[in-house]
Amino acid sequence: MTILDNITAYKQKEVVAKKEAIPTRLLEKFPLFAKETKSLAEALRISTTGIIAEHKRRSPSKSVINDKVLLPEVVSGYENAGAKGVSVLTDSNFFGGSLDDLLVAEKTVSIPILRKEFIIDPYQIYEAKAYGADAILLIAACLSAEELKQFSFLAKNLKLDVLLEVHNSEELQKSLLPNVDMIGVNNRNLKNFKVNIDISKKLSEEIPPDFLKISESGISDVEKIKDLRTYGFEGFLIGENFMKTENPGETAKQFIEKLR
Numbered sequence: 001m002t003i004l005d006n007i008t009a010y011k012q013k014e015v016v017a018k019k020e021a022i023p024t025r026l027l028e029k030f031p032l033f034a035k036e037t038k039s040l041a042e043a044l045r046i047s048t049t050g051i052i053a054e055h056k057r058r059s060p061s062k063s064v065i066n067d068k069v070l071l072p073e074v075v076s077g078y079e080n081a082g083a084k085g086v087s088v089l090t091d092s093n094f095f096g097g098s099l100d101d102l103l104v105a106e107k108t109v110s111i112p113i114l115r116k117e118f119i120i121d122p123y124q125i126y127e128a129k130a131y132g133a134d135a136i137l138l139i140a141a142c143l144s145a146e147e148l149k150q151f152s153f154l155a156k157n158l159k160l161d162v163l164l165e166v167h168n169s170e171e172l173q174k175s176l177l178p179n180v181d182m183i184g185v186n187n188r189n190l191k192n193f194k195v196n197i198d199i200s201k202k203l204s205e206e207i208p209p210d211f212l213k214i215s216e217s218g219i220s221d222v223e224k225i226k227d228l229r230t231y232g233f234e235g236f237l238i239g240e241n242f243m244k245t246e247n248p249g250e251t252a253k254q255f256i257e258k259l260r
């Protein structure tokens with residue numbers, strides 16, 4: 001059993017309990033459900049830096065990354081630093097996040113917000129919308145081709161952008177769908193946590209130009225970004241490199257300044 005199997009098994013149970021507590025028809029009545037969303041893909045497309053900065057307290061691979069900093073300070077720091085989107089981990093069991101984090105982020109920043117979650121059920125897409133997300137992550141390793149199709153269709157109907165994450169050619173082939181805005185190549189293998197930036201370079205040529213290309217994970221220096229840009233990447237998802245410092249916003253600022 002891989003960590004990803006563990007997480008998705010846990011999510012199945014979590015979703016059953018959540019649906020009982022707050023059914024979809026109630027989520028649809030949440031005030032933020034009616035919010036006008038902002039396109040993350042568009043924001044990245046017109047950006048010259050392309051950074052999506054992530055709030056992540058801990059992870060199964062690193063345990064605690066930073067549990068001292070306060071989320072509003074982190075996300076407003078990211079926005080001031082010039083990040084074009086904020087990614088908020090909402091999983092609590094493995095990453096120490098919550099849907100409340102999403103709500104607080106929504107109140108704090110005006111750049112697009114990505115709900116970072118292991119989505120295995122359409123219910124979680126309604127939840128993303130109800131708690132203020134502008135975009136969702138779908139992970140090809142957790143979903144069948146049919147699910148990817150249905151889930152991305154639902155997200156688009158709810159006016160949420162879709163970032164579809166892949167780690168190999170096989171996953172990529174089932175991900176080239178009409179309702180997908182961005183393809184994210186995860187440089188970290190979610191089954192064994194190994195990080196290899198070359199995965200992004202290798203898969204880049206298999207991604208058709210109509211998808212915005214994002215490279216995710218393990219990015220710690222601007223040189224890597226400059227190199228990845230030559231492979232057509234326009235978005236870069238960075239978490240740990242910022243979060244592991246005392247002042248993630250300030251770290252992001254210094255990083256982004258070097259990219260301009």
Ligand SMILES: O=P(O)(O)OC[C@@H](O)[C@@H](O)c1c[nH]c2ccccc12
Pocket residue numbers: 054056116117118139165186216217218219237238239240241
């Ligand atoms: O902290 P990093 O190495 O910069 O990575 C950020 C982000 O890519 C990573 O958190 C991530 C990518 N895909 C995910 C799926 C679920 C949870 C987390 C992730």
